[in-house]
Amino acid sequence: MKIAVVEDESSIRNGLAKIIKKLDPEYELVGTAGNGLEGLHLVQKTEPDLVIMDIEMPEMNGLDMLEHLRKDGYTGRAVVLTAYSDFDYAKRAIGMNIDNYLLKPIKIQELRETLWNIRNALEKERGIENMQEKFLSLPQIFKGCMLAEVPVDEELNKLTLREYGLDIKDPLEVFSIWMGTNYDRQVSKVRQIVETYTGRVADYSSTIIESVRQHQILVILYHCQNREKIQKRYVEMLIPAICRALSPIPVFLWTQSEGMAGLQEAYEELITDREWNLSFPRGTLLTRENLRQMHPVPLKYPLEVEEKMRKMITERNQEGFLEALEQFIRMYRNGSCHPNEIREACIRFSMAILNLAKTLGRTAGLGSAQEIVGSITQAVTWNEIRAIMEQLYEKTAVAEKSETVSDLVHRARLLIEEYYSQGITLEELAQKLKVSDEYLSSQFKKETGMSFTETVRRYRIEKIKELLLHSKLKLNQIADMVGYSDPKYMSKVFKEEVGVLPAEFRKNFSS
Numbered sequence: 001m002k003i004a005v006v007e008d009e010s011s012i013r014n015g016l017a018k019i020i021k022k023l024d025p026e027y028e029l030v031g032t033a034g035n036g037l038e039g040l041h042l043v044q045k046t047e048p049d050l051v052i053m054d055i056e057m058p059e060m061n062g063l064d065m066l067e068h069l070r071k072d073g074y075t076g077r078a079v080v081l082t083a084y085s086d087f088d089y090a091k092r093a094i095g096m097n098i099d100n101y102l103l104k105p106i107k108i109q110e111l112r113e114t115l116w117n118i119r120n121a122l123e124k125e126r127g128i129e130n131m132q133e134k135f136l137s138l139p140q141i142f143k144g145c146m147l148a149e150v151p152v153d154e155e156l157n158k159l160t161l162r163e164y165g166l167d168i169k170d171p172l173e174v175f176s177i178w179m180g181t182n183y184d185r186q187v188s189k190v191r192q193i194v195e196t197y198t199g200r201v202a203d204y205s206s207t208i209i210e211s212v213r214q215h216q217i218l219v220i221l222y223h224c225q226n227r228e229k230i231q232k233r234y235v236e237m238l239i240p241a242i243c244r245a246l247s248p249i250p251v252f253l254w255t256q257s258e259g260m261a262g263l264q265e266a267y268e269e270l271i272t273d274r275e276w277n278l279s280f281p282r283g284t285l286l287t288r289e290n291l292r293q294m295h296p297v298p299l300k301y302p303l304e305v306e307e308k309m310r311k312m313i314t315e316r317n318q319e320g321f322l323e324a325l326e327q328f329i330r331m332y333r334n335g336s337c338h339p340n341e342i343r344e345a346c347i348r349f350s351m352a353i354l355n356l357a358k359t360l361g362r363t364a365g366l367g368s369a370q371e372i373v374g375s376i377t378q379a380v381t382w383n384e385i386r387a388i389m390e391q392l393y394e395k396t397a398v399a400e401k402s403e404t405v406s407d408l409v410h411r412a413r414l415l416i417e418e419y420y421s422q423g424i425t426l427e428e429l430a431q432k433l434k435v436s437d438e439y440l441s442s443q444f445k446k447e448t449g450m451s452f453t454e455t456v457r458r459y460r461i462e463k464i465k466e467l468l469l470h471s472k473l474k475l476n477q478i479a480d481m482v483g484y485s486d487p488k489y490m491s492k493v494f495k496e497e498v499g500v501l502p503a504e505f506r507k508n509f510s511s
């Protein structure tokens with residue numbers, strides 16, 4: 001796809017020029033221009049598939065430039081760069097077939113998605129009449145098969161046999177190196193290592209594909225003489241070389257395809273299988289074979305680690321918190337737990353932090369439970385989950401105590417957090433704080449608007465909700481954990497506070 005950039009701000013213009021070349025090696029930047037008049041001449045001369053343009057520019061604004069081009073017969077795509085104040089131009093822009101608006105400052109992910117969608121649309125428009133010209137490179141043929149953009153038929157078979165000696169039914173091996181959000185930073189290094197390694201082999205042929213949309217590099221192997229032997233060499237040599245060179249370590253996956261017609265299914269398998277990375281040590285090659293051989297065991301949630309973590313947050317002990325977090329992670333990277341159960345445990349762990357923050361009055365900037373759950377649900381690596389937990393720690397433990405309460409009430413809250421499940425009384429709390437229970441009670445009510453009893457009950461209710469949603473514990477077990485000796489009484493209190501019985505709450509809100 002040939003692209004022209006017309007933008008009067010040099011920093012944005014130059015930045016776009018660099019980014020476009022990095023997003024996909026098949027994007028060709030035909031030139032840049034600093035105003036509408038220069039842009040008009042540039043587009044007329046180079047005839048790009050896409051022009052990315054600002055609206056407000058000297059000499060001639062972007063929409064005037066595009067209007068001239070449309071009158072001259074230019075049918076290429078157009079993307080507008082704009083600020084919020086520019087939306088007055090929307091009606092006029094729509095009439096000139098603008099593909100998209102990109103708000104300044106430009107987000108790389110939005111630019112990547114926009115370019116990918118436009119290229120995809122262009123390829124569909126052009127059809128496959130000139131298949132030999134369009135898909136002359138083997139990477140493009142494989143990519144087209146994976147995205148179901150190329151019909152795997154006799155016409156394609158003639159082409160691949162003639163150009164590459166490859167029958168469309170020949171078996172293929174697919175090796176994926178997934179870098180996630182580190183893709184832009186790591187892709188060049190990964191490609192260099194892969195090219196160095198695959199360039200000196202004799203028992204198979206391969207081609208490399210950069211999948212920008214999925215943040216991965218794919219190595220497709222064909223004419224393989226011994227699949228098991230080749231895979232073993234990747235495990236023993238290529239993967240360790242990548243692990244030594246990169247931090248964080250990518251996710252490695254391997255699957256097979258019975259010919260080019262199966263590449264789309266193989267591609268989708270790789271996306272699905274990624275989630276299993278949470279269940280295995282770093283640098284493990286995830287294959288369909290080793291996943292089929294797994295027999296996941298029920299996950300045991302580490303309550304003792306959660307309690308240690310809560311204590312470390314309360315004491316603002318970052319080193320102790322990180323130790324507890326690493327202990328939590330080590331429990332699940334042994335290939336015995338299903339990733340869905342691991343995520344549920346991580347959600348429960350994070351909700352414990354969130355509830356602690358509510359008790360301590362440190363919820364500023366934490367985000368909603370829904371946002372946190374969403375982030376964990378999308379996580380593929382422990383680095384992503386670790387970052388979520390560390391951010392929660394920073395915003396909970398490091399934050400200063402609420403300015404609206406005295407030091408006495410603040411310390412009282414900390415003690416309630418620590419001892420609520422043991423049935424601590426107001427008298428016991430006052431004794432620990434070395435004040436009278438009458439004084440503590442009046443100050444607590446005055447500064448928080450709730451009595452000591454209401455606070456303990458509220459905290460227990462939040463803990464019950466967490467356990468109902470993120471565990472399979474029975475009601476008598478939950479009651480025991482939160483300090484109720486009678487599960488029926490717990491249910492009664494819960495209904496008074498929430499409006500439904502615990503069983504109904506679990507049924508209605510549990511995912």
